[in-house]
Amino acid sequence: MVLRVGVNGFGTIGKRVAYAIQLQDDMDLVGVVKRTPDYAALQARRAGIPIYTPSEREAEAFEQRGIHVRGTIEDLLDSIDVIVDATPGGTGAKYKPLYEKHGVKQIFQGGEKPDVADVSFSTLCNYEEALGKRSVRVVSCNTTGLLRLICTLDKAFGVSAARAVIIRRAADPKEIKRGPINAIVLNPPKLPSHHGEDVRTVLPKLDIVTAAVVVPTTLMHVHNVTLRLSSPVTRRDVIAALEEAPRIMVVSSEETGIKSTAELMEAARELRKRSDIPELVVFEESVTARGNEVILFQAVHQESIVIPENIDALRALGGLAQTAKETIALTDESLGVGQPLW
Amino acid sequence: MVLRVGVNGFGTIGKRVAYAIQLQDDMDLVGVVKRTPDYAALQARRAGIPIYTPSEREAEAFEQRGIHVRGTIEDLLDSIDVIVDATPGGTGAKYKPLYEKHGVKQIFQGGEKPDVADVSFSTLCNYEEALGKRSVRVVSCNTTGLLRLICTLDKAFGVSAARAVIIRRAADPKEIKRGPINAIVLNPPKLPSHHGEDVRTVLPKLDIVTAAVVVPTTLMHVHNVTLRLSSPVTRRDVIAALEEAPRIMVVSSEETGIKSTAELMEAARELRKRSDIPELVVFEESVTARGNEVILFQAVHQESIVIPENIDALRALGGLAQTAKETIALTDESLGVGQPLW
Structure with a gap:
């Protein structure tokens, strides 16, 4: 089984999670939700990442810059199993009803309050607790x-x-x-x-x-x-x-x-x-x-330390790995975590 | 009795100690030792502080800028009871033999090693230990x-x-x-x-x-x-x-x-x-x-926190106050320590 994943937000965390998902064999990056057609959007296009917008309103500005928009966030949510919310802190909670309406599982970031999700998560501590849950919050x-x-x-x-x-x-x-x-x-x-x-x-x-x-x-x-x-x-x-x-x-x-x-x-x-x-x-x-x-x-390193945990959280929600050891091996190999720095 | 004091060095600490000595009734600032005739030297002149140089070599540059030089550090040492060494860290130890040769008591700063002086000093902890000593190191x-x-x-x-x-x-x-x-x-x-x-x-x-x-x-x-x-x-x-x-x-x-x-x-x-x-x-x-x-x-506040302690240390070496309470009252009143900030 390949897990179909979307990412809402393409900032510091969102873009890293998206690029990391592209490196996983057991996940498919269906698309990312992006609000503005800036340099990061152009890079997403270059990387072959399908782009969705929060609503139809934002699409025109993308098209004017030659960036094709696949649809709105609701279209994305209809095509995926799990959404990784990487919106600014506190925004994820506002999106949660929409995620629920479309029946997708959810990963939130540490900027959200703990009650946004079924479990707060850190792979080395409690991977097994997140297995099969509906929503997970990756701590900051x-x-x-x-x-x-x-x-x-x-x-x-x-x-x-x-x-x-x-x-x-x-x-x-x-x-x-x-x-x-x-x-x-x-x-x-x-x-x-x-x-x-x-x-x-x-x-x-x-x-x-x-x-x-x-x-x-x-x-x-x-x-x-x-x-x-x-x-x-x-x-x-x-x-x-x-x-x-x-x-x-x-x-x-x-x-x-x-x-x-x-x-x-x-x-x-x-x-x-x-x-x-x-x-x-x-x-x-x-x-x-x-x-x-x-x-x-x-x-x-505040920009990247939670990326492996986001990938692990996807495996936990999708049931793709039954133990921390199993997901760590897959994630770290694919992302080069633990490779020497000199 | 009025304690005759000199200050060697007119940087961050030295200048503050010198100006603080000018505010004490029981001390007389005989002069400061300064190496370069910069804006701080011009301010010392404005404040009526006699200037000495480390050797005769540096005097001419001062005179060229219209700053009168009273003599060398050795002349200063012959006119004082205590020298406050405010030279860069480690330099005080090199000066110590000169201070000893001229028979003056010494105050060093925290940049020197502890063995430079008879006692390391902080007023609220051990004022009485420094009473009548020959040399004191005010900690950093x-x-x-x-x-x-x-x-x-x-x-x-x-x-x-x-x-x-x-x-x-x-x-x-x-x-x-x-x-x-x-x-x-x-x-x-x-x-x-x-x-x-x-x-x-x-x-x-x-x-x-x-x-x-x-x-x-x-x-x-x-x-x-x-x-x-x-x-x-x-x-x-x-x-x-x-x-x-x-x-x-x-x-x-x-x-x-x-x-x-x-x-x-x-x-x-x-x-x-x-x-x-x-x-x-x-x-x-x-x-x-x-x-x-x-x-x-x-x-x-790294620039000023040790200034009251330098003044107290002068009183301890000079026997001008027998208790911490006594020197604190004099120092803090003269320097405005404890005055409200709003």
């Missing part, structure tokens, strides 16, 4: 980064508490209207930040407190994470567990000279499409163990 | 911020452990050669950062781990601090203790709308010389208490 980039780390170390050692400080990039590289350009912004001033609560949509019992700031950079988020484990560990134990896990890349600053998000991204520009780093990057020398306390730095 | 801006918080809450509740993530400004506003301009830099990648060790130069027994990143902004540092107290507290207890303490300003984001370093600095531009904020700023809504764990955000 920062939450995905935290969950990959926590679930990996929880399986290896047991995690009893987590504290994290999230240093957020202010905007994605393509965004020209967001700030700050010279400030550290408490995000928000009141603690905890929502990220801990978001982690708990997947791990409801975890004692977790997060704090976040926004800083003037576009490349990646950085987290400083402190975990309390069930028993004492050595830093070598922790590094070994992380190196074994899928979708986590342990980078040695001493061996590579990389000590910032800029240098990491420069390496990715050489070997990765769009310089995407869907892996969670843990900095090896930062891993510190003191009794049962582990402290480390990790970096999250 | 970040360490001063951490110590003000920790010593205040230690006196109120007992602090058994501290964890802090330091989000550092990349450069001071006047600096045009430093970066990054688009990256988050691990500072350093290996944990812990030196800040915890520096805190221990004042509080040797504290269990403290710090991590730091550098981000593209010039205004202030931000810390996320987690403290383990000896017993459970409420957030109201913590806020009350901080509000009572000198040199700590508790700012409510809800009441002021301030949620970033930029907005804080904008408020200071209105009411403070150079927009200096020598107080440690704690964000009220961030203060979170969970059992005996306290988590909060604080901001450190």
Whole structure:
């Protein structure tokens, strides 16, 4: 069986999900919904992706630029099994009644509230929970980064508490209207930040407190994470567990000279499409163990980290893979996740 | 008795210390040592500050610009009781033999190694330890911020452990050669950062781990601090203790709308010389208490936070005040520390 998929929205996440679906053998990208006939629409045309518009109103502008429009979102919804909603945060919930009306399963992004879907999702934590569900919410980039780390170390050692400080990039590289350009912004001033609560949509019992700031950079988020484990560990134990896990890349600053998000991204520009780093990057020398306390730095590429999880979520909804291991193998092979950066 | 003081270096810290000394009744600014006849030298002339040069070599360039040079650093050292070394980090240690040769007491900044002086110093923690010593090292801006918080809450509740993530400004506003301009830099990648060790130069027994990143902004540092107290507290207890303490300003984001370093600095531009904020700023809504764990955000104005401590250190070396309380009253009144920002 080949799963018929549509993508609503062709921004940072939507376009990556669409191109990733094209690389899967068990899925067919029926089309994407796009509002404006810009450079990204021209690239979609070049990639042979059928384009639909939110309503008939937007179609003419596309046709004027020589971009054929297949129909409206309703036409797309009538031709697919699952829609990946990649609209701006909060918009997905407004679309949900339309998706339901057309009887398609739904994948939402982390910008939606948890109640938009049957389950909040992160492959390394709860793939099996999403199997056969009607709708799934793939948690946000920062939450995905935290969950990959926590679930990996929880399986290896047991995690009893987590504290994290999230240093957020202010905007994605393509965004020209967001700030700050010279400030550290408490995000928000009141603690905890929502990220801990978001982690708990997947791990409801975890004692977790997060704090976040926004800083003037576009490349990646950085987290400083402190975990309390069930028993004492050595830093070598922790590094070994992380190196074994899928979708986590342990980078040695001493061996590579990389000590910032800029240098990491420069390496990715050489070997990765769009310089995407869907892996969670843990900095090896930062891993510190003191009794049962582990402290480390990790970096999250906000544009691409959730793409593998979106593909996995499609397999879960479509019943295309029965285990996390199975979908991870397919997704990571097709997208090059885990391929060396040097 | 009036203490005769010289300042070596007229950069970010040196000029602020010099202008602050001019405001003290029990000290006399004999002169500053400056290397280049730039705008800051012209401002020193306007402020009536006698200028000395590192050697006779530099004097001519000053005279050509109409700035009178009183002599060399050796002439200055022969006319003072204490020198405040505000030269670039590591340079103070090279000057120390010269200071000793001329028999003057010394104040160094946090950029020097701890062994440069008899004692590392932070007024709220160990003023009395510095009394009558020959040399004192005023710890760096970040360490001063951490110590003000920790010593205040230690006196109120007992602090058994501290964890802090330091989000550092990349450069001071006047600096045009430093970066990054688009990256988050691990500072350093290996944990812990030196800040915890520096805190221990004042509080040797504290269990403290710090991590730091550098981000593209010039205004202030931000810390996320987690403290383990000896017993459970409420957030109201913590806020009350901080509000009572000198040199700590508790700012409510809800009441002021301030949620970033930029907005804080904008408020200071209105009411403070150079927009200096020598107080440690704690964000009220961030203060979170969970059992005996306290988590909060604080901001450190790197250019000015150590200025009151430099003035106090002069009083300690000169025996001008026998208690922290006494010097704090004099320093804070003269510099306007603790005056409202709105």
